Structure formats: C-alpha cells, structure tokens
Amino acid sequence: MQELINRAKELLADGTVARVLGWKKGDMSYNPEVAYFNNAEELEGFVYNGFCAANLSKYLIEASKLEGKTLVFLKPCDSYSFNQLLKEHRIDRDKTYVIGVGCKGKITVEKIRDLGIKGIESVEIDENCENITVKTLYGDKTVAYADAMLERCHVCKGKEHVVSDEVIGESRDTVDAERFAEVERIEAMSPAEKFAFFKAELSKCIRCNACRNVCPACSCRKCVFDSTKFDSAQKANVDSFEEKMFHIIRAFHVAGRCTDCGECSRVCPQGIPLHLFNRKFIKDINKFYGEFKAGEDAETKGPLTNFTFDDVEPCDAVKGGN
Amino acid sequence: MQRIGVFVCHCGSNIAATVDVKKVVEIVKNEPGVVHAEDYQYMCSEAGQALIAKAIAEKNLTGIVVCSCSPRMHEATFRKAAERAGLNPYMVEIANIREHCSWIHKNIEEATEKAVILARAAIAKVNLNAPLKAGESRVTKRALVIGGGIAGIQTALDIADAGYEVDIVEKTPSIGGRMSQLDKTFPTLDCSACILTPKMVEAAAHEKITIYTYSEVEKVSGFVGDFTVDIRKKARSVDMDKCTGCGVCQEKCPSKKTPSEFNRGLGNRSAIYTPFAQAIPNVPVIDRDACLKFKTGKCGVCAKVCQAGAIDYEQKDEIVTEKYGAIVVATGFDTIKLDNYDEYAYNQSKDVITSLELERVMNAAGPTKGHLERLSDGKHPKEIVFIQCVGSRCSDDRGKPYCSKICCMYTAKHAMLIRDKYPDVNVTVFYIDVRTPGKNFDEFYRRAVEDYGVNYIKGQVGKVAPQPDGSLLVQGVDLLDNKQILKKADMVVLATAIEPDPSVRKIATMLTASIDTNNFLTESHAKLRPVESPTAGVFLSGVCQGPKDIPETVAQAGAAAVKAIGLLAKDKLLTNPCTAKPDELLCNGCSACANVCPYGAITYEVKLINDHGIREERRVAQVNNALCQGCGACTVTCPSGAMDLQGFSNRQIIAEVDAICR
Amino acid sequence: MSFDKTKKQAEMIREISGVNPYKCMKCGKCSASCPSFNEMDIKPHQFVSYVLNDDIEALANSKSLWKCLSCFACIERCPRDVKPGKLIDAARQLVVRERDGDYLSADQIPEKLDPELPQQLLVSAFRRYRR
C-alpha cells in the first residue's frame, strides 16, 4: 500500500497527473470509500486492502472532463471495464494514468456476517491474505480469507491487466468455482420454477438504482428509464412497465458490453444475484458467437453489433439454452 | 391532443361482407383523440377521398386513420388526399382490415373485433405522429443493365435513345444471350440471328452505351438515384484495343477440346475463343483453365500468330467503379438439369436431347452444320418424338411447379421445321395440354398439325429405353384412346423446363431485390407494377421476372426502360422522411449505432451541448438524411433511446403494442 | 350401396393413401409408365376420377386392383405427387379389411399365406409396412 502512495506522490509531484483516484478509509475498517486525492497530504488517508472492491473505471467518465490527467488504480478485472469504456468513447485515454494494482481477491463484511459472526467492530487481514481476524463484541474470531471473498472472485477473470501504464503489486489466482454453474442450475429448472425463482428475487428490489449507478456499462448520460422516449400516452402504465422490466432490459442493454465485474450484485442492498442475468447473456454469447470477453481490447466489435451469415436461429438458440 | 378522423372502407363487399363496418365506426368513435368516424363504400374512390377532405376541413382534423386495404396498396393515395386537404401526409395511418382481416376470417364477430383492434392500434399510433417533410436526393443520370441478352440489349437501346448513358454488364464474352443460340423464332420463323445481330451491332455502336462483356457485378451500394457499383472485368488475356478480330489465334490454338458453351456442349471450341461468329465484341478471350500456356507454361502460339500483338498473358482482373441512378436486371434463364429424370435416358443416350440443343443442331453454324443428325452415329433420323413439360408443372422436388410457357410454341416450331425440310421424318409430340395464348400462336400450332402432319398425342411418356440396336423405345400413353403406346424412335427431344439463370441469386442479394421460391425476381405489384422491383430504382427485364417468349421479353424490356427513364429524367428525388433522428441530449457518443448502420449514414461530431444549463463539449451522433433509409437498426442498438426512427418511433410502436394487448 | 357409405369409402381411400387426388393434372404419366396397363380394365390414370367421383365400388370390383404389380413406377414418376399406385394399394387394403372385417394382426399373416392370396398384395403390404 505504501508503494502505491509513494508512486502516486511522485506522479503528482512531477506534474504527470493532476489528481489521484483511489480509496480512503471509511467510517469502519471494512468499508473504504472511493475518493479523489489532490496532493501528498491528502494521500496520507489512502488505503488499499481486501475491502477495496469498488471498480473505479466508471468514475473516469467524469474525471475525463477535468483539467489534466487523473491517476487511477485498477484491479485486473476493473481494467476490462476501462477498455470497454474506451471502446465506447466514454473516457479519454490521454487524460488517464492507469496503475494496475495487484489483487488477491476482494472480501466483504456481508460474507463474514453470513458466517454467523455478530457484533463486528473491526477486521484485520493478515499480510498474505490467508486469514482474517474479526474483532467482535464477543471476542476475536478467525476466518479464512477465501470464505469472505466476493462471488465474483471465486470465478475471477484472471490476474492480468488488459490495460495499464504500469503495474504495482502481485495478484493471486482465486478461482475455485465454475463460473456458469448457477446459470446452468437455473436453466435446468421448469418454466414455472424459473419464473418463481426470479419472481422471488426480483420482488425484493426496491428500485434504489444502486446497481445502475455502480455499473460501468450503465453509463448513459440519461437512463432510458428516466426519459420519456419509450412511454406511451398513459404514464401510469409506463411506470409499472419500467418497474417490472427494469432488470431484464438493463441486462439486455449491457449484453455484449458487460465485463461481469460483479459490482451490481455487490452493491445490491437486497442481495439480489443480479449478475445471473448478465452471466446468462455472456454464456449464450460465448456459446453461439464464440468466446467473447467484453473489454479485453478496445477495438473488437461487440457481439450484438456484429453478425455472421450463418448465425444460430433464435428458435435453435432457445433450445440450446435448455 | 390530436383531433383524429377515422374512415372505414367497405371495399364493396370485400371488407363489409365479413366486418361489421358500422359497428367499427361506433366503437372507434370513443377512442382517445377521435373526433370523427364514418364509413363509405369505396374510400379510395374520388368520392371517398372527398369525404376525407371534407372532414379534415370541417372537423379541423390533425390526423386520420383509414381502415381499408393494405398500406402497400393505398397508403400513397390517402397521403396525397390528406395533403391536398392541407394535412401533412405523414399524419395518415392505415389499419389493414382487408388483407389482414376480412379476407382471411369468416366469422363476422371475430373479424369485426379484430378490425376494431387494428383500428385502435392505428389510432394509438397516429396520436403520436408528427408531421414529417420529405428531403431531396440527387439522381445520377446513368443506368446499369445487368445481362446482355435480348432483354438487356433492348432496355439499353431504349434508355440510350432517350439520351441517357447506359452500361451493359454481361458475364460471357459476348452479348446476345439465349436468343443468339436459337435457330428460328416462332410464330413467324424469322432467323433468330438475322433479327438479333442488328440489335447487337446497334448497341455496340451507340454512343451512349458502354458494354462490359466477360464482366460481373461485384458489389452494389447506395440507393435509388445514387447507386455505386463495382464491376469486375475478368482478365480477357487479349487487348481489346489492339485485337482486330481476324480469328487466326483461334484457328491455330492447339487446345481445341473444351466443350463449347454456346453449342450446349455438343461441339468443342479452342482455349482462345469467341463464342460465335457474330460475337460482339469480336474479341476472343483465353479460357485460362483450358489454355496450355496457363496450365503448363508452354505454348504461346496465339501470341506468336497475333500480328496485332494483342495477346496479353499478364492481364489481370480489373474493377471498374461507376455510379448509376437506375439498375435494370436482365439476367435471363437457363434450362434445368435433367439429372433427376432418369426415365427419359437423357444421360444415357446422345440421341435424347433438350430443345435448346436441337436449336444448335438445326442451326447452320451448329455442331452438325444444320443437318438433322443423330448425335450418336450421325445417321439421319426417321422417327422423332418430342416430350412436353419435362420438369415443368411438377409439384415434386424434381422439377418446377410453373409452366415454362415457351415450350408448346417452340416444339410446334421444331416439328414444323423438321417436317418441312425432311418430309420423310415422322414427328410425334406427347403433350399434356397445348398452350397457345398469343397472337397467331394457335394458328401456328394448327398449321403444324394440319399442314405438316405432326402427330400430337395427348398423354405423357413414362419411359425412354435405349435399345441395343441404337434406337430408343418410347413408352407413352394416348389418354384419348386409352391405349398405351410403344414407339421406336431415332431421336427424342425434351421440352426442358427453364429456370432463372443461377447468377440471379447473388445479384438479387447485392441489390436487396426480393426473389420468389423459384428464384424469379419479385415484382412490386403483380398486376400494376410488373417491371419494378420492390427495391426502389431496380427494374426487371425479361425472364428473370418470369417465363416469357421473345416478343414479351422485348415489350417488357421497353417497359423497364421507360420506368428507368422516368427516374433518370428527374433532377431530384424526394427521400423517405422516416429516417433516424438522434436526441443529442441523450446521446452517449458510444458509436454503437454507427457500427450497425448499413449505409454509413451515422457520423459523430464533437459539439457544444447545452444540457439543461450544463454546457459541455460532447461527442454526439449525426444522421445524414440523404443516406439513411430508415431501417431502424440503430434505434435498437442505442441503450439510452437517444436514436429514434421518425414515423416508427419507440413510443408509436409501444402504443400499438398496448392497443393490441389491451 | 348407400350414398353415405360410398362417400365414406372414398374418404378412407384418401386417408389410407395420403393422396390428394385433386392434385392430378391428367398428364397420364402413370399409365404411360405402367407395365400392367394392358391387363387393367380401369387404367392407372383413371383411378383418380373414380376416387373423386366416390365410385369405390367399381374400383373394388375391378381387375386392375389385382393386376397392379406394386412396381411403384407411377409413384416414382408422377409429377404432381398424386401417385396412383398408393390409391390402388389403399383400395386393395379397403377390400381386404372389408373381407376380414378387421385389421390383420402380424400373427395372422402366416395362416393367410395360401395360394388364393394374390402375390402382389403381399408384396405391396410388405412394402408399405416395412418401415
């Protein structure tokens, strides 16, 4: 962490960058916040640890409008989102300085709570990210790091940064689960079971828009759900339509662009596994149109703005999904 | 809020017999926005249009819905009527209650209910319509004709005579097409070459006509009035400017074993060749697959004997790019393959031939120098059997379901010519029906029977069996006599079905012109627009549209020319105003829309945008209305809904969905 | 024979054969192809009209029914998918069913194998049911 702070100070000092985008300590040890640092003094509050899960690439849309370069720290998976945004002309590469940071998997306090640990006061992570010491009202508890990891890290995309100006720190292979296992489990259900499953999950939604706000692919200046472009004369119907179809349409809009960064599920206050929509599209795209990783580069045409003459017919695609 | 008038047409009894039009009027009166509703016998009639105009004026209507036939039929009529009455023509919507309702449903209650729903959808849509204004685009005063047969030649001549530049693209080394292969023509027995050659010469000499032979259309882009076409001029290996057409190279060429395409494979040609003596241009091509120089590197005889130094082994294919205002397709036909008709022994006996092959046999320049001979042994035949409808009128997958139209007449011609020249030859024709609609056609057929003694038997042939003695045993039936017939013949001639030239599929795809299940090009309207493709600026000439004889082909070629001239005569075309329109405030500048646009109509511009007080430079999409054809691909790819299609907007279509699912 | 019964028989022929006799364009290729043409009283191309006219009685009593060799030349060559051979075979089946009043079961076949039974029926039946 100190290495990151030192390098950031250097780049600020020699004028390479005008500001630094990173994480600072939050009100608790387990919830660091995204923050800008404008000088060496402010950088003293910089933190980088297992709880720094937030994907910073989306912030660069606004940062690109500011004077001078912004230094940003991107984890390997965040770099895919960065590339995708470059492809969509949303961020200005010339106004960013990317330091790829090492990642050994990210953890969340929710997972620790899920393990039945109550009264958490603070959390300490050991140097090698093997174990976590949780200080609680009822004494210290030790938890294996992997048990507190986010779902996305169990199916990690890899240790490499697909874009960066320099890389600091080492990453670790954290994959220990099958990426599409959950999607396949749902695919195997009967139509009624599927409907019931998604109905139960989606009914928890409070339309707080946290998923939309955090999603690097959901970067529209104005969301289609906030404009009148699709409504018909009867406003009441529109409301119910957008309320009910929100997640399905959102998933379609980011299909072929979603990097599976998992931020949507991470930030959902209701714990809805929103990534299951996106991952279904990714699975289908890979199956029907060839392996595709959104954001792997900033040039390749996305699968939904492309075609081949002998693509699968929709009726066969549906059967193939069974 | 719109003030909408709804006009329900009876279409005589076409609609009114199955849809209770009065009830439709009563119900739609209560729809939101509707201030007027009435029905009438024929809305498209002058009186019907007057009713609409009157209502627009009196009720101050801002939009109208006509419940009638398909918009493909009368949308233009009603738009014009509205415009004359002072309403923007794009404030008109059609509810198709004839083709999509009254004609396919029998139950009045059901059909009336559906008509109401279709009307509601149109009303919901027109509530959200906005006046649109057509733009203008330029017209390139040049036409392209694809195919250099009689259809293409005639079309080109007619367009050129009207004063416009025309290019003919022909894939073989010479223009002339199928007609150049024919010996005589029915029902006048003119010599085909004698009437075709002057046309070919006229086309070649015409200052407005450029002929690209041995060339193919490779790529087409653009749209009506402004097509851009890449033409591949295949390497001829002979310099067109230097060659004098002396023919020595063909004489001296040592490779003479290639079946002649012109003679339908009945004779051979040299590797360097012109297809026939009157070829235009009279410049040979080297068939590189047959040429020893290209196959082995040794030979070069033609270059040695050519005094003009025209042989160029290094010549490469050349791409010519040209702009056109109109394109005429005249790709013609070929006969079907007979591989699936073993019973006629076509592949087993040289003496079973197609009618087109007989044309070559009868022709003085053909493989037998015009003598009627058996191709197996050169003997003079005594007994010839003609079999009609080989592969035509077949509903199985061996043949074609349509009537090839020309066979009855050319068979009568062949029978008559043979009986005339060789009275010793007996001619029998097995037929299912003899179809002779046409001027002097039935008289011609009767002459073959009455004056020339051709034996017509109503019934088909079941089998042709080659015999050890070289004859052919024909087993047929005489249905009128109810007898089976066994006949020994020396030659059998098959009236083989014709099909569109296989090249038409690729061309139709390039032109985005639609094609039917038999690969004939579809016309815009089967009765009223028979020479126009539904794709604007593309016209149809000759057999590519459907089976035709020569006079019909020439007539249609002229008609296609007139349509093309009508287009070329315009300085500007009104463009479809239903184009894509971006909302700059919503645009992310992500380029997704530009990626899917087939016309390159979307570009990006960095602009100063004032977004509710926030002023900043943004990359936003711009649509070129002259290029946009209004497909809507961009609108769906846009996640923020910034891109919308005028006339088919998101809100309009959603309103229709809502009205239908209400 | 009542009107209803003849109607019903004609319908059965169409059902068993799967043939739409209206597709026939009366080209006669079936009769032109038929090796047993001369031994038949009702010619192959005429079968269609008998079915269309609901005159199954005449068909059932015809010689043709038992003269058809089931060579399938007419079925192979018919350009209109009418396939008179199938009509003939269906008529034959109708007659056999009438006689026995029921369908044949597989184990009944051996006892039926007597010289009285026309060979072509067997051939035809085997051909029809081999799939």
Next chain:
Amino acid sequence: MPMNEEFKPKIVAFCCNWCSYAGADLAGSSRLAYPADVKIIRVPCSCRVNPMFILRAFEKGADGVIICGCHPGDCHYSTGNYYARRRMAMLFSMLEYIGIENGRTRVEWVSAAEGVKFSTTMNDFVAKIKSLGENVRLGDIRCKN
C-alpha cells in the same frame, strides 16, 4: 363447447414492411386463413424490433410474440435481419431463462412471395400458443411486498 369459453390468445406479430408484411398481404389476397388472434404491427425491418416492444407485449398480457422478416441474405436493408437474429436469439433465450416457455416467442423468415408460408406459420404458432395455454403475466415478475 360454447365459443366464448374457448381460450383466445393474444398474439402480436411484428412484420417487416418489405417481405413479411407483403407476405401477409399475399396470404390475405390468396384467402389463406389463419386465426384472428394474430394482430400484425408493421415495422420497416425486423431490426426495428426493440426487445422493449416484446417485453412490453408480454407485460401487457400477450400470450405469444412472433417476429417475421426477410430471409437472411434478402434483407431490404442488406443486414438488418442479421442483427435482428442475434438480438432475438439473446432475448428469447433470456425469456426462456426467466420462465417464459420457448414456444411463446418465434422468429420466422417469410418472403413477399410466401403467402402460404405466412399462413401456415401463423396457424402453427397459434396452435402452439393454444397448447401452452395462457401465459404467466410477465408483469408479475416483480411484485412489491
């Protein structure tokens, strides 16, 4: 069974202007009947069909949605139906994933000359929807507690 008790499905058909709408017209002028449950919406091209339209139809209680366009390779706009094919493959698969039976969505390529195909397609589609019965209301997928 009395007529009014029979299940009358709501079926929305999106037809491209150049091929399938004309094919439907041809089915009409050839009097090739299909059930009145099918209501056609004209769009310029199958690529104009936004997945939002289909979701909207299902949310409003449609029992089936069919999209008809020019045959691949024959699109009036060259490539529109290729994009439509990918979009619909993705959307239909997603709808199946959330519990809309796969028979309720269909894409069919119908040319202007295929009146017969249009009619048989619609007959077949309606029969399929009738066999599936009334659709779940997609609108019910998210209920507030």
